[in-house]
Amino acid sequence: MGRNNSTTKSFSGCWTCRLRRKKCDETRPVCDACASLHIVCYFDQTKPEWMDGGVRQEEMAERVKREVKEKAYLRREERAAPVPVDQASSSAASDEGPLLPQNGYKCLPNPICDLRNTPETQIDGVKPYAGAGTISLPHTSECVLLSRDTRDNMGLGGSDTILYMFYHEHLLPFLFPFYRPSVFEGGKAWIMEMMMKSPVIRQTAFCQSSYFISLARGIHDTDTHWETVLAQTQEAFGMLGKALQVIDGAGIADHLHGAVRILASIMQVQRFEIAVLSFDNCHAHLNAGLVLFRQLLDSVASVRVPSPEQEAFRFSSALLVLDDIIASTVLQEEPNLYEYHRSLLGDSNPTIKLEAIVGCQNWALLQIGEIAVLDAWKQQCTKVGVLDVMELVHRATAIKVSLETQIAQLETRPTHTLDESSSILDVFTADHGEYRRTLASQSTLVTRVWAHAALIYLSVVVSGWQPANNDVRYHVSRIVELLSHQISPRALLRGMVWPFCVAGCLAEPLYEGRFRSMVEELQPPGIFGTVRKALQIMENVWRNRNVGDAASRDLASCFRSQGDLVLLV
Known part of the structure; x- marks a missing residue:
């Protein structure tokens, strides 16, 4: 019409x-x-x-x-017509894959999925990337991505240096404000090392820099700029496809360092596509990351992953675990990595410390994973008609008690405002300890937001859709209070999109204005795309409060109203 x-x-x-x-x-x-x-x-x-x-x-x-x-920036991106997959050219020079996903964003060519001229890569029977576009592979006998020493031919040019510095000094702290590794442990130097060794990581980081710089300069609506961003990815994606073929043929144990780089590349691509609200490839990226992660865990038990790959593996694994847990709440399935949760996240000195990367302490996301497992069990039992409500309540009670106990402990801790002006040189001053305490206190607030959202999620799984329930109303109000008056700076909301959306979906009408205002304060809009996607989901729920059967409504159906797998991370 x-x-x-x-x-x-x-x-x-x-x-x-x-x-x-x-x-x-x-x-x-x-x-x-x-x-x-x-x-x-x-x-x-x-x-x-x-x-x-x-x-x-x-x-x-x-x-x-x-x-x-x-929303003008969205309409500008729609000026370019979508390229249907079945009409895609087989020429590497003309085919860039679909430029427009359903949500109207012009996106990058599917990074590893767009390898039509490449044999489908298969790892342990899984074919995570097959499909739509065409990318010419480099004519070389050795895959650069897997090479152990590539720094000589991966030097940074002048414009590349600008993009790297923007990524390192501005974009990375914005995307991961809690990620402040100690300078005495190498800090973030591993990122430059990985960029020098991996063209995919380097080009994806540069694409992110180009995208966010364009938003800041107000030129994100120009087709010329987007064509430049698209062109930056072509060779790197071809190399990644070839790297996957090499691993498939030789076995991951022979290429641990390369496999880690591929995993880091996949997570970089995932984060970039989510940033531009392109969710079509989320499932493929997640599945590919999970396959590599499992194989790496099996291999690194006997062979140590070399540095800086060790740090890249730790960082990428944290993002993968988070994505897997959030995906399970949308798909109503047990997290794929659930069997590893306790060993990776549950010890007193865990292998993966989510708090140091995304600001939320491990225990809160562990409990969200437990709720997802409970929801999956409930769905399966209901489907075959054997649901034991007493067992459901018993299992839910243990989760609820654990969450409430942890929240009570966190509420007694003092809070400090995060000072964005702090410098890495603070490590040499007496103020460094205070800054670390500030980061920890803001992480405490962030964790409380996630924990309150987990209790709302648990209530929906056990009791159904009841926004007027006293417990639900309490947890919604606490989240609104924390986000509105305690967590600072407001840009930290970008790392709490899932709990923000959970609270918003169950919020009563009196809170609608508060949620909208929190989103409107975050400018420019394109930089906070996932927060605005969350608001779209909320608005859809609010419009349909009195439509259909509320008893059959759940959070998964709310999230899926915007696509098969919308990862609010």
Whole structure:
């Protein structure tokens, strides 16, 4: 159905079009006019309270105007037409894979999935990457990605140096504000080492730098810039495809260092595509990462992974474990790495410390994994008609007690505001200890947000969709309080998108404005794309409060309303 540009006022369409005095095509659940603008479409039969012909209506009109303006960057990206997969050329020079996913973002060519001219890579029977595009592989007898010493031919040029410095000094601290490894342990030097050794890691990092620099400069709508970003990835993705073939043929034990680089590359690509809201490849990336991770765990028991690959493995594994847990809440499945949770995350000195990378302490995400396992068990039992409600409550009670006990302990700890001006040179001053305490205190607040969201998630799994439940209302209010008044800076919300969305979906109407304002404060919009994706999910839940059977609603269905696997990380 075509878009309608008429300015005729609508008397029977959605309330958004009536507010804007535009003609509505009355398509449900989202009319064409609102869809084209990427704004909320209010189509309830009942007249909204803000449609009062007075001050509230004027305020809502101004809010919609702001939303139209803020979503301009999405509409600009849609100017380029999508390239259907079945029409993709087999020429490496002309085929870049689909440029537009369903959400309207022009995205990078699928990094390892787009290897049509490459034999499908298979590792232990899994074919995680097969598919749509064409990338010319380098004509060389040795794969650069797997080479042990490639620094001589991987020097940084002038413009590359600028992109690297932006990534290291600005983007990495923004994406991972809690990741501050000690300078006495090498700090973040491993990142440069990995970039020098791995073209995929280097080019993906540079693509991220280019993307965020373009947003900061306000030139993200230019096709020329995007073509440059796309071109930066082609050779690197070809090398990654060849590296996978080499590992498949020789075995991972012979190429541990290369396998770690591939794992790091996959997680880099995953994070970049999520940043530009391209979720189509999330499942493929996650599956490929899981296969490599399992094989690496089996191999490194007898062979030590060389440094800086050791740090790359630790960092990438943390992201993979997090993605796996969040994916399980969407798919209602047991986390793929659940059998490793206790050994990797549960010890007093765990192998993976999520707090040091994403700000949330291990125990909170461990419990979210336990709830996902409980949900998967409940779904399976319900399907075959053997659900034991007493057993469900018994298992849930143990999780609830653990979460509440940990939250109570955290609430007694003092908090400090994170000072963004702190320098790595602080390690040589007396203030360094204070800064570390500040990071720890903010991590405590972040962990409390995740833990409260976990209890909301647990309530939905056990008792169903009950936003008016006293416990649910309490945990929602605590999350709103923490995000609004205690966690600082506000940009840290970018690392708490899943709990933010969980609380928002179960929030009562009185909190809607608070959630919207928290998102609106984060500017520019493109830099906080996942937070805005979470708000889209919430808005959809709020519009459909009185639609359908609330008893059958759960968080997984809310997340899946925006795609098969939307990873809010």
